[in-house]
Every structure is written in structure tokens, then in C-alpha cells.
Amino acid sequence: MNRDLALGRMKAGKMNQTEAAYAALLETQKQSGEIVWYSFEGMTFKLADNTRYTPDFSVMRTDGLIECHEVKGFWRDDARVKIKVAAELFPFRFIAVKKQAKKHGGGWAREVFE
Numbered sequence: 552m553n554r555d556l557a558l559g560r561m562k563a564g565k566m567n568q569t570e571a572a573y574a575a576l577l578e579t580q581k582q583s584g585e586i587v588w589y590s591f592e593g594m595t596f597k598l599a600d601n602t603r604y605t606p607d608f609s610v611m612r613t614d615g616l617i618e619c620h621e622v623k624g625f626w627r628d629d630a631r632v633k634i635k636v637a638a639e640l641f642p643f644r645f646i647a648v649k650k651q652a653k654k655h656g657g658g659w660a661r662e663v664f665e
Contacts, residue, residue: 563605564592569650570607573622573659577608587611594619596637604633606645621647638664 566574570591577589593609606619621634626647638645645664651657 566591569624570622572650573608573620573648576659577610584613587613587615596641598633598636598640602633604637606634606637616644618644618646621645623647623649634664 574589574591577586580586581589588611590609592605592607595603595605598604607622608620610618610620612618619637621630623630634645634647637643647662647664648659649662651660
């Protein structure tokens with residue numbers, strides 16, 4: 552077991568189950584023409600010295616707008632701070648998505664940071 556990774560964290564470049572489910576949704580949207588492109592961990596932002604933020608997905612909409620999508624099961628304080636700082640520093644729309652339980656209607660809840 553790699554002790555450098557926090558419990559429940561995946562190695563860089565590897566999707567967890569929730570991220571894989573969201574990737575499947577993005578692939579469906581790409582195939583239907585709703586989005587043009589997406590990439591898992593495709594962009595990294597320098598927020599400060601020794602502080603980086605890599606959104607789970609970079610997404611290009613059909614109108615050319617680039618969005619950064621963060622897939623969350625739950626928030627850690629540092630993750631919420633990083634996405635807010637990134638949204639202030641960079642000209643992209645940052646969106647957090649959370650899979651909703653079927654008993655709550657299913658789908659994905661979205662929170663936009665601008």
C-alpha cells in the first residue's frame with residue numbers, strides 16, 4: 552500500500568467510480584454533440600508557490616467555452632478553497648458536480664464557481 556496517498560485517493564491519472572460515471576456522462580454528451588471535447592486531469596493550475604490545482608475534467612462546450620469540472624462525493628476544506636481561488640485567478644468556469652442518490656432524483660447536482 553502506498554502510504555503517500557490519503558485514504559480513498561487514487562493515483563494521478565486513475566479515475567475513481569464516481570469520476571468514471573461522470574466520464575461516461577461526458578462521453579454521451581460528446582457523442583450527442585452537446586460538448587466537443589473533454590479530458591481527465593487535462594489541466595493543472597498554479598495557484599501559489601507550491602500550490603497546484605488539477606480539476607478532474609476539462610470540458611470544451613460547443614460554443615468554445617472551456618469549463619473545469621470537479622467531481623466530488625464530499626468536500627474537504629482545502630479542495631473548496633482551491634476551486635474558489637482558481638475561479639478568481641483564471642478565465643474559465645469552474646463547476647463542481649456531485650452524484651445524487653436515486654431517492655433524491657438521481658443525476659448530478661452542480662455548483663458553479665465564477
